[in-house]
Amino acid sequence: MMIICRRGMSTTSRATRWSWWDHVTPAPKDPINGVTQAFLADPCPYKINLGVGAYRDDEGKPVVLQCVREAEGKIAATNFLESTSSAVSSKLVQESTKLIYGEDSDIIKEGRFAGIPALSGTGACRIFAEFQKRFYPNSRIYFPNPTWSNHHNIWRDAHVPQKTFRYYHPDSKGLNFLALMDDVKNAPNGSFFLLHPCAHNPTGVDPSDEQWQEISSLFKVKNHFPFFDMAYQGFASGDPGRDARAIRIFLEDGHLIGCAQSFAKNMGMYGHRVGCLSILCDDKTQAVAIKSQLQQIANTMYGSPPIHGTSLVSKILSDPNIKAIWLKEVKVMETRVRRMRAALREALEKLGSPLNWQHITNQVGMFSLSGLSPDEVDRLAKEFHIYMTHDGRISMAGVTTKNVDYVASAIHEVIAFEQDARMLYNMSV
């Protein structure tokens, strides 16, 4: 498969192909870890490792404290030591990237990506934002309007200026595709864009495959950098493979993307903070250099991610039996959410709501942007004790067959009130 250079010059020669990251050099080795590596590589039988500050017993073996062992018994987990950490991390990265790029992806086989485990999606985004700042210090990031609120914080704290591109159409409660393409076109060439590959948060509005294709083509022309934040893989269609479709479209067009992954939702890893950051590269050499830079950024923020969650996720993804169970469970989750969407819409329509509620079933994933105003949202909270974010975003996962009627009634009520109020106002002026 010939990969087309992003500058529009087609070439089969890897050596002449331009890359985003040509100027990224390998970071200097960590003085302590480098020692351990050298030690492990030394075949000498009486070698001693005095490099790393981790406790060893009189046989030079790592010790698992008994009290920790007993506590673990209460929480039912396995013991992990610092020496196994990097093996588990690598496994996690391998398995995570397969989900995004495909089980048989050439990219993975040839090692043409830099990947590190991250503290869930937030951590992955933050590492990327810092990396972007470091190597493209004058760049900015373009977010869809709206986007997850923490995206703004993340890039702001990384000191990367931000702009938005039009995305959500408040009237149709769907995608404002023409405006999106316009904004993408008008951005300076080589801009960085954050995209939600599926189950957009907060709107639930996703481009169609055809629309993704057009976006990808325009990105090629404009030489933009696509950064995907994949937080809900499996929640859009119930099939994680299907939910990666947008990314695969970009890959087919030869984009060297970046991708943040989270396992918080689709694997229930909320508290464990498990995710992955990957950046596609020209070749393995570049991948090694970039990975060293990503690791260096992580080293001053948290070092390495917590092993417990990392082990759980890599186990789930690498064990065929367990993975099969996971896939079934993802499907169950997505199905239920979809059913609730239908139920809510039906209930609202049954109440004779004058408004159009199609968007609730058109939107996908966990969230629905209801179209409710902040005042209506406040009322829902104060009077009906229904809570949602001020932008009117509903997490459909909170809706059940038992409460869907109540929710519909409440929404209907506050909207009717607003409509009446508006009517009265219009009448009075």
Next chain:
Amino acid sequence: MASSVLSLASATPSASLSPHEINKGKLNLGNTSLCFNKEKTNPFFKTKSCGRISMVVTSNVSRFEGITMAPPDPILGVSEAFKADNHDLKLNLGVGAYRTEELQPYVLNVVKKYLPIEGLAAFNNVTAELLFGADNPVIKQQQVATVQGLSGTGSLRLAAALIERYFPGAKVLISSPTWGNHKNIFNDARVPWSEYRYYDPKTVGLDFEGMIADIKAAPEGSFILLHGCAHNPTGIDPTPEQWGIIANVIQEKNHIPFFDIAYQGFASGSLDADAASVRMFVAHGMEVIAAQSYSKNLGLYAERIGALNVVCSSPDAAARVKSQLKRIARPMYSNPPVHGARLVANIVGDSALFKEWNEEMEMMAGRIKNVRHKLFDSLSSKDKSGKDWSFVLKQIGMFSFTGLSKAQCDNMTNKWHVYMTKDGRISLAGLSLAKCEYLADAIIDSYHNVS
């Protein structure tokens, strides 16, 4: 005590006031007003530039006074409001976490709820108590802002971000030498830093005069990074008397003490004794930043569990500081990982487990002490040059600064297959009694035969 260092404008009988007294009593500050002489205008609080401060006693004015309460997170704030609601029919459609039909979290493999941004409350409580002592007035009066951090690294990073945001331009002073990652953390957090003298290669001990001089010379309002115990990489700790002088100098210069406690328990074998330096500063009535790690003393390196504590002079300041720490954490990782926090909370919170941990701590520190003795004995008996190897015994904790040069360290590795860092640091945790003689041979050879 060091009452002469605290030159109060008006007379107060005792120079060493407890935080309790300071906060309760009315200190007559005379004509001197407490303010900050900052080069840059800090947008976060208003100050009058009124010249240098000639005395420092913490009154009710916290140096974190200017920090305002962070706005509630728009998404998590919804859940908080929901929790506060008592109505039967309340419904939370705010946070994007999957729920079953029965509105229960769905059990996949291991399902844990999100921790709040500041971490597990039980963990935060026990970690602060472990460091400051459960009976410490600052804990009882809720003057400590504690948030769970990603081990020592993550906790230091939170502190660095706090400094950068609320004390722009302020410098952190780090010891020369110090843990290699300290400077990286401050660099990436955009906090300027410089070094204070610490290690004296002539004595293979502490350059106390140099340390005091450099702390005194630093611009007022600098953050002084101190290792609470078991200094890394040297193993050289100040004596209690020296700690007292350090505290006074810091107070006099209106600096902020910033402790990195990564080895509580590993120095002396006693968790309480190893916290003495931090507790002394707090007892002085100083506002203190303290980062903790459970990587070594609980072997939880891989779980990344630690904490950042900010001791403030009022509970209000502590609450505000905590809110801003959360605001810093959110765009870094949203909330901290749960597993390590549960482990620590369980161990410290369960008296039987805690006792067992104390015993294991004593055992681990004891083994290291034994190894130090064996190594010292081996060096002394094998080396006929009369060189003083007693620093091996005087140094404390996991590490020992051997005084070997880089070339000599290379010889250790290349010829003797002894792996150590190039600054001459050896980790005694990796040394067994059986290998002490071999190591002594290697050290003696490298020291004498390599220049």
